[in-house]
Structures are given as C-alpha cells and as structure tokens.
Amino acid sequence: MxxxxxxxxxxxxxxxxxxxxxxxxxxxxxxxxxxxxxxxxxxxxxxxxxxxxxxxxxxxxxxxxxxxxxxxxxxxTENPAQSRLPSDYRTRLSLLLAEGAAKSADPAQFRAEVLRILAELQGGGQ
Amino acid sequence: MxxxxxxxxxxxxxxxxxxxxxxxxxxxxxxxxxxxxxxxxxxxxxxxxxxxxxxxxxxxxxxxxxxxxxxxxxxxTENPAQSRLPSDYRTRLSLLLAEGAAKSADPAQFRAEVLRILAELQGGGQ
DNA sequence: TGTTTGTATTATAACTCGTATAACACAAGT
DNA sequence: ACTTGTGTTATACGAGTTATAATACAAACA
Structure with a gap:
C-alpha cells in the first residue's frame, strides 16, 4: 500500500x-x-x-x-478479535454519530447514510 | 440540560x-x-x-x-437540514468506522454494533 | 442609562510537532 | 565473532499552537 x-x-x-x-x-x-x-x-x-x-x-x-x-x-496484527469494542471507542463513535445526527434532517436518512459509508468502506476499500 | x-x-x-x-x-x-x-x-x-x-x-x-x-x-439552530453531510464529516466517520472494523472480528457483527449504538443514541439519548 | 448579551484583545504558561542525534537491545546471517 | 538491520529509548531544541484567563469593548434592549 x-x-x-x-x-x-x-x-x-x-x-x-x-x-x-x-x-x-x-x-x-x-x-x-x-x-x-x-x-x-x-x-x-x-x-x-x-x-x-x-x-x-x-x-x-x-x-x-x-x-x-x-x-x-x-x-x-493477526488476531483482530476483540470480543467487545473498547468503551473508549464506543464513546467516540457515539459522539461522532451524534454530531452527524445533529447535522441531518431526518434520523432514518442519517442512518442510511451511515450504512452507506460503512458498506463503501468494507466493499470498495476506498 | x-x-x-x-x-x-x-x-x-x-x-x-x-x-x-x-x-x-x-x-x-x-x-x-x-x-x-x-x-x-x-x-x-x-x-x-x-x-x-x-x-x-x-x-x-x-x-x-x-x-x-x-x-x-x-x-x-432551528434548521437542522443540510441536504448532504459535509465531506469533512464523512471522512472523519469513515476513518472512525475503519478503526472499528479493524478492531472487530466480523464485519457483520461490527455493523450490528454500529446500528445498536446509533439506536441507543436516537432512542434513549442517555 | 444601565444592564446583559456576545466579542475582541492580549497575555502567558503549557504543550505539541517535527527534527536531529546518538545509543541501545535484539535476532539473524556470514 | 562480527556485521547488519530491526525496533526502542533518550535527549534536546525551536517554532508553533493550545488552553485558559483577565480585561476591555460593542451591541441590543428595557
């Protein structure tokens, strides 16, 4: 890379x-x-x-x-497995999602946006 | 608050x-x-x-x-509506999701985690 | 006129960032 | 044994930025 x-x-x-x-x-x-x-x-x-x-x-x-x-x-790292995401990470994600939700008109629409970005990440890789 | x-x-x-x-x-x-x-x-x-x-x-x-x-x-702010999320925000979210994906074992499981955190945010609000 | 709001200016101590240099510890090859 | 190539640690430095504060200013309204 x-x-x-x-x-x-x-x-x-x-x-x-x-x-x-x-x-x-x-x-x-x-x-x-x-x-x-x-x-x-x-x-x-x-x-x-x-x-x-x-x-x-x-x-x-x-x-x-x-x-x-x-x-x-x-x-x-070989073993990606952490059974549960670190609470620190969850906090940061929650905050960033809150920011996005605050900037979005409709909750459902925002949810769809998040899923789209995630799919794009895991699919295309860029 | x-x-x-x-x-x-x-x-x-x-x-x-x-x-x-x-x-x-x-x-x-x-x-x-x-x-x-x-x-x-x-x-x-x-x-x-x-x-x-x-x-x-x-x-x-x-x-x-x-x-x-x-x-x-x-x-x-009264009008929360921005038709599309700022590209800056999308970049930050994509990076944070990548971090979570890297720390997770299974993509589907991580996706479910994200949705749970988002639901928790929009539902309970804490 | 007086009060309450946000704002601008200035100061300062603390911290960050990137660099540079050097030395160290370890493991493998020769 | 020796050399080589890893990551690691330590120290220092200087330019720049950050975080917080004290004070003064500007605007709106009763």
Missing part, C-alpha cells in the same frame, strides 16, 4: 500515517500478517524523520493494530 | 463543553430553538472563565449547531 503525506496539512504527519494505516486495515487493503515498511524505510520514502514514523507505529501498537518483532519488522 | 466538566481530563474544557452540547443535540435532549445558558452563566456554574465557554460556543457556531444573538443569547 502506498502511503502519502501532505506536508502542508494541519494534521500532524504521524497522525496522517496512523490514519492511513488504520483505514487500510479497516478497509481490508492491509490484511492481517502483512508486513509494513520499516520505520527507516518509510521515513526515507516520505522524506521525513524516522522518529516521526516511529511515533505513528507506537500509536498503532498501543491501539493493537500492529505488532513488531525486533528482527522481522512490523506486521498487521 | 446539566453540563459537567472534568478539570482533570486531558480533553480541553471547551472541547468537553462542545462535545456535551453536540451529544445533547444529536440525541434530542436539546431541541432546535432551545435556549442555552449565557457564556457568563455557564462559566460561573462550571467555575471556569467565560472565554473558555465562548470558545466552545464559537466552535459550535462554526459547525452550524447553534446561533447567537447579541441580546437574546444562544440557541440551538
């Missing part, structure tokens, strides 16, 4: 990297077990410092998205 | 205020046209500076959630 960053964005570089990898995993374009670039390699490709990439990887590791071995490198 | 803030939280005070009002509107506990406390009143209730409350209100105003008049005070 090709990663791209926008140096002019207000979103932090490490956050952009993290977001794209999360999106890649969630959409199925990155599969469990898949090998990611090394921190140094990705840093060079993007023309940024390796510590910035490391920061993104550290974040993803804390989120349980990736796993690292000393020598093998970094891989997408 | 009673607002509460956590002074020890890492989330900024103005963000906590903003989030709770968004949640209130999205869940229906705050209805269009409803009058919100004045910046000074809310600041006093919470024991914080009025400018911090103003920052939350400014944010909400930019999001189109509330409307302010000089003398009348601040109200929940």
């Amino acid at each position: 090709l990663l791209e960053i926008d140096l002019t964005s207000t979103i932090a570089l490490y956050q952009q990297i993290r977001d794209q990898i999360v999106y890649g995993i969630g959409s199925g374009r990155l599969v469990p077990g898949e090998l990611l670039p090394t921190v140094r390699q990705l840093a060079e490709d993007l023309g940024i410092n390796a510590m910035t990439v490391n920061k993104a990887y550290t974040l993803l590791k804390q989120e349980g998205m990736i796993v690292t071995d000393r020598r093998q490198g970094t891989r997408v | 009673l607002l509460e803030i956590d002074l020890t939280s890492t989330i900024a005070l103005y963000q906590q205020i903003r989030d709770q009002i968004v949640y209130g509107i999205g869940s229906g506990r705050l209805v269009p046209g409803e009058l919100l406390p004045t910046v000074r009143q809310l600041a006093e209730d919470l024991g914080i500076n009025a400018m911090t409350v103003n920052k939350a209100y400014t944010l909400l105003k930019q999001e189109g959630m509330i409307v302010t008049d000089r003398r009348q005070g601040t109200r929940v």
